[in-house]
Amino acid sequence: MADIICVIGNKGGTGKTTISHMLCQGMGLLGQRSVCVLTDSCREPLNPAGRRYLVADARSREALTKVTSKIRSLKSWMGVIDGGGNRTEMDHKLYSVADLVLLPFRDSHEDIRTVIRDLEMFPRAYAVPSQWPTNVWQREAAEKTVDEFLVRFRDRILSPVATLSASKQLLQKTIPGNLPSPLANASRGIARQVLDLLQISFEDDADLSEEDVATRPAAGHGASMAMAA
Template structure:
């Protein structure tokens, strides 16, 4: 039976769709079959051509039930459901459906305050920083804010997805024939964290690539948990 991962959160603009597609792309690079499920009525479906995963349109309740049921019936697959912002009731529904829940957030006090409410509302969910600063000074400020505000949730914080302009390529209706190595590495990092949380071992690692030179060293400690830094603080 397939696992279902839901990417939710009440605040819009936190990177839910980007995370969903990066996760599916990374799973595909690791040889894991997956489908990215659209539920946000404000978005249009993307073309599956060139992607390492399938896409599904579930923007109605009927379609969501049908797609979720189909995913569950597929052995060794994963479904990644992309939620939308400002839909608390839908988030509750997806939370009840999911084997794993991810709450993306960005480097802002507004995002962190919204995340804290969601972490309380969804006690099985994990938070994942998105578009995290690469600049050393900005990153230090962001991590200080996390330490100050999210210390009670340190065990539910995953490693960050660092700011990467190439991630928007996955959100184009049709993606380019070749994607940057840096994007592939970041996508694999996200996938590794999720697989570790689900206690799934991938025997065939696919096209493993080296760490990008400009990515901070701790960015690839997939699954270790971003909250690890807080534990030592």
């Protein structure tokens, strides 16, 4: 049976879609088969060609039920559901079906206030510092803010996902043929954290040559797209 990971949160603009696709990309690089599920009706489905994961369109309630049931029936797969923002009812629904819940947040006080409410509302969820500053002074200020306001949730905060302009390439309708190494490394990083939380063993390709990684089939290679509505 597959595991389902939901990326949710009441605040918009925290990077939920980016985290969802980076997580699936990282899963593929670590030899895990995954599908990224779109639920936000304001977004358009992306082309699955060239990706290391499948994509599924679940923008209607009926399609979401169909897609989650299909994912559950697949052995050793990972379903990553991008919940969208400002949809409390949908967040509760996804929380009820998820094996793991992620709550991305940025380093603003508004984001932190919102993620505190979400952590209280969803006691099994983990917060993910997203679009985290890379400038040393800004990063220190962000960490100080987290220490000040989120200290009681410290055991439920994952390592930050740094701001990375290349992550936008995963959100293009059709992704480029060659993605940059920093994006691959960041995607592996979030995927490792999630797999560790789910206690799932994986083959870390960091020790493989670039040629070996490039020739490894995509995680969704040969899989049916019947789950897409």
